[in-house]
Amino acid sequence: MLDLNIPSKEHDESRQGEALVLESSKSNTGRKLYVESYGCQMNFSDSEIVASILSDAGFVTTSDYKEADVVFINTCSIRENAEIRVRNRLKEFGASKVRKPDMLIGVLGCMAERLKSKFLEEEKIVDLVVGPDAYRDLPNLIGKVDEGNKAVNVLLSREETYADINPVRLNSNGITAFISIMRGCDNMCSFCVVPFTRGRERSRDPHSIIKEAQDLFNAGYREVTLLGQNVDSYKWKASDEENAESVNFAQLLEKVALVHPDLRVRFSTSHPKDITDDVLYTMAKYENICKYIHLPVQSGNSRVLEVMNRTYDREWYMEKINAIRRILPECAISTDIITGFCTETEEEHQETLSMQEFVKYDFAYMFSYSERPGTPAAKKFTDDVPEAVKKRRLEEVIALQQTHGYYRLQQHIGKVEKVLIEGFSRKSKEDYCGRNDQNCMVVFPVSDAYKPGQYVNVLIERATSATLIGKVV
CATH class of the missing domain: 3.40.50.12160 (Methylthiotransferase, N-terminal domain)
Incomplete structure (x- = not known):
């Protein structure tokens, strides 16, 4: 990578x-x-x-x-x-x-x-x-x-959520874990195969999710990431009409946060059309819900977004960013960007770069378009942007993201930040590493006074291109 x-x-x-x-x-x-x-x-x-x-x-x-x-x-x-x-x-x-x-x-x-x-x-x-x-x-x-x-x-199901399966934590550090809250996807993005390979959306019973989070905390885990192709469309309703209970994602997020103040909560992935202010206000309410949102933009141009069937336009996305900045001023935002999608012009590519300038993303996944057999795009559109053009546009997106990512990291210098220790740094057994609230990797010297699984306050002293470096205070 x-x-x-x-x-x-x-x-x-x-x-x-x-x-x-x-x-x-x-x-x-x-x-x-x-x-x-x-x-x-x-x-x-x-x-x-x-x-x-x-x-x-x-x-x-x-x-x-x-x-x-x-x-x-x-x-x-x-x-x-x-x-x-x-x-x-x-x-x-x-x-x-x-x-x-x-x-x-x-x-x-x-x-x-x-x-x-x-x-x-x-x-x-x-x-x-x-x-x-x-x-x-x-x-x-x-x-x-x-x-x-x-x-x-390979039969797809409208009911299967594996809610009763207790996942075995594989290659686990015993500190962080994933919890799947839903399966499938109802968003028919023209470039994506997920609806065809994972089926329609169905949400897990919230009680099973809360129990899994509680069991993980009791076992010593201190961070969970709630997973779904589009977590914001999580919706569960009890089948018992006499005691009908309806739970949306903002409510589920609160329930998981209430398991314990020392259990950090993250989630992925959000869809711009579905993320609500209620989710943002819930994040602001609870200190243990990490201030980090992955909000894929894919393109900064409204016409390309329409061809992608993303169901929002440039202005809608920018308003979502404004809402995040207003309600969660310290929130980190990451994204996905595809360059060279079918029919994308040079002017439209420039609008993606200008979207990057507007948001200044903390992180990004950046790819040139790769046609996937069976997708609506493969059936309806011609993959007409030359590979050399796709590559050049991708290089421009990457170069701009490197600048913005480093800028965002530098904003942490001089601040004291809460870090969950995950283990030793990859480069040295003399350093620990862990993540701050905004999902940045932080490296700091090992001490007998603290160990993996504990929270520490770290004074950020400097930043590399991808990592924050500091000392425990």
Whole structure:
């Protein structure tokens, strides 16, 4: 990942695959499971659900795929590069299968749903293809493969939320965790495959979410991130009409914040058309709700936004930014930007740059447009912006974001900020690292007086291009 003042690896949709390891004390089948995940936070959260389901079925995991009996790769369809990495990784798994013929290899997630036939026909090593809503069926499907059959379940559900599954926290630092509050997406952005690979929106029972947050806090976790493709459209209503309870996202956010003042709460991702002032006022009300919002703009031009089917225009987005600045003056804002979308002109690209100047984002995910098969854009529009132009426009967006990101970091210098210690710095065991309220990484010297999982007040003394550096006071 480029050092561009963008959020942590945990938030990067283009993130490299990562093996997820579970230590289980349950009786086991003697079979070892290896899970490798790519893509967004939801995929990593889903892998924790998969590990929980298979742990209950007697599997234990390993960090070495070469010694695994069952190998799963949890996939992403957002970017073409992610699919290329997955296919290359499958070839590596296939080499191990030649040496270990009984190894079972499965593809999970968004690519599984979209490319099910291709995986089974072209990738001869793939035994099992399972979509995001079918993970409960994994033990049964593995049994079918054991009997010598290929197995597929990519059916999408209007009800599945895995609310009753207690996710296994994989490769956890024991301090931060994800909580999935909803699944699917009803926003038909023309460039996006998510509605087709993850289905329609459905929200989890808030009581199960609160219980999961409370259980995490009791287990020593001190930060949770509420996950959804569009958290602001969270909406739950009890089926019991006599005791009908309706909960929106602002209300859910408050309920989670009330679990404990020492439990930090973050959320991702917001949609500009849905985020309300009620959410902003709830954030302002509770100190433990982090002042950080990921608000994807995608383009700064109204016509391009219409072609993208984003359902807001430039002025609407700017008013949302103004509301955030008014209600939450210290709030950090990050975004997504796509350059070179179908029919984008040079003048329209300049409006994206001017939007960057208007907001001065703290972080950004920046990509040139990559046509995804099956999306409305692929069906209706021609990918007509030359690759060289896309690349040049992306370079301009990145260069401007580097300037703004560094500017935002410099605003913290001289301030004392509350930081949750997550562990040692990547570069040195003599330094701890953790995040402040605005999701900036902060590095400071280790001391016997404090340890990971504790909050400390750090005086910010200087900033690099991506990190704040200071000392505990």
